[in-house]
Amino acid sequence: MPVPPPPADLTTIAHALQERLGPARWFDAHTHIGQHDPDGMTATAEEILAGLDHAGHERALTFAMHEPDGYRQANDVVLEASRASDGRLLPLARIAPGAPGALEEARRCLDAGALGFKLHPRSDAFALTHPDVDAVVALAAERRGPVLFHAGRGIPQLSEAAVALAERHPGARLILAHAAVSDLGLLAEPAARLPNLFFDTSWWHPSDLLQLFATVPPGQILYASDMPYGPGTFSAFAFLRCCAAVGIPDDAVREMVGAQLDRVVTGADPVDLGRAVGSARLGERSLPLERVASYTAVAMQLGYRGVDATEAVALARCGAQTTGTGPEAELLRYVDGLLARAEERLAAAADDDAPARMAAVLDAVVAGFLAATTSAGVPPVAL
Structure with a gap:
């Protein structure tokens, strides 16, 4: 590949x-x-x-x-x-x-x-x-x-x-x-x-x-x-x-x-x-964002081995849930948007389409990097 x-x-x-x-x-x-x-x-x-x-x-x-x-x-x-x-x-x-x-x-x-x-x-x-x-x-x-x-x-x-x-x-x-x-x-x-x-x-x-x-x-x-x-x-x-x-x-x-x-x-x-x-x-670590980062790391491991990462991405979205306001909540909603795209792309990709499935996993990994780097804020671009 x-x-x-x-x-x-x-x-x-x-x-x-x-x-x-x-x-x-x-x-x-x-x-x-x-x-x-x-x-x-x-x-x-x-x-x-x-x-x-x-x-x-x-x-x-x-x-x-x-x-x-x-x-x-x-x-x-x-x-x-x-x-x-x-x-x-x-x-x-x-x-x-x-x-x-x-x-x-x-x-x-x-x-x-x-x-x-x-x-x-x-x-x-x-x-x-x-x-x-x-x-x-x-x-x-x-x-x-x-x-x-x-x-x-x-x-x-x-x-x-x-x-x-x-x-x-x-x-x-x-x-x-x-x-x-x-x-x-x-x-x-x-x-x-x-x-x-x-x-x-x-x-x-x-x-x-x-x-x-x-x-x-x-x-x-x-x-x-x-x-x-x-x-x-x-x-x-x-x-x-x-x-x-x-x-x-x-x-x-x-x-x-x-x-x-x-x-x-x-x-x-x-x-x-x-x-x-x-x-x-x-700074201080955010437990919800740490959950996102952890599960997206699992998704990356699965994706590189050709294993379906859908469940790991879904669990990352669970970590991104929030009813709050402020910078952390804003970042959680941003990463949830990326994770939703990853879910959609995984669902649409054929089982034997490794490039498409890996591209979907990369969306999840980007969300994980954002979650792990809260001090850098929300990216300056809309999804």
Whole structure:
């Protein structure tokens, strides 16, 4: 399945937030190209570019999806797509430490134009302590280039190994993908003292992203979408909503959505955007809105697994019920409108129409992000 189409409500809200931010050169830190991933997702360069266009974004780092038969041909596809993209796609080489010829492939790709590397310890079945990992990071350090690590769930020794690599190779820029959710609680302190340790925001749960934005210095947070696993339009919405909720200033946000990544991949010195902002701005939590956020997170999990999310969305609507007045009630009614759209679209979508069902679930997830970020208020657009 290629990049899922974002629903109209999401597009309207995301574009309004981007317009409010003002001019920014959006540069996505995390996109994939490939046709053979065992998980069934696919993406061509043209589809990634179309996703950037829909989101109103300029450029993206891109790299191969999982290739069970090896990465030489897949890396060549990415390199050629990048050369043909008029500078909009910038290539990372995907390397599988422990595979025969892994370091030779890394050197070959650097010489062919790759800016750095993508390593995926889970799908390519290696530990971060493998000696090839250290060797790949050392190669990147020679050119002050990036190494992007998959850092979702199920990555043993992530924090300890990532910190050690950042300390041993200060010239390399290490990017922990997916908000480093597997070890985020262990990484805030090291991040504050390691300016070459970065985090990308390609993730879908508001609690994880809020912890990232509150506890990690903003100059070390890089906008990312994970296309084709999620549309850039959604990722931009989630990014901007969380920044507003924790109180990151707009001038810093404009650096985080693109300018800082440009420095990371070109070997320039990143700018210091100050210390982590903390969680004080988030304020007191609302139990009704927490109910909405919780059930929409369940809906997202079900939707990605191809399971009917109708009941989870219905339960989220139960959380959105209110007879009150004031800002909280206004936000509850707004998210209920999104959840009602999600219910309607789920009911109308055929059981075998995965893109339509996923678009409906995204409406629910947008409602969940709004519910989890009450300090950012009601979006400035009508549904």
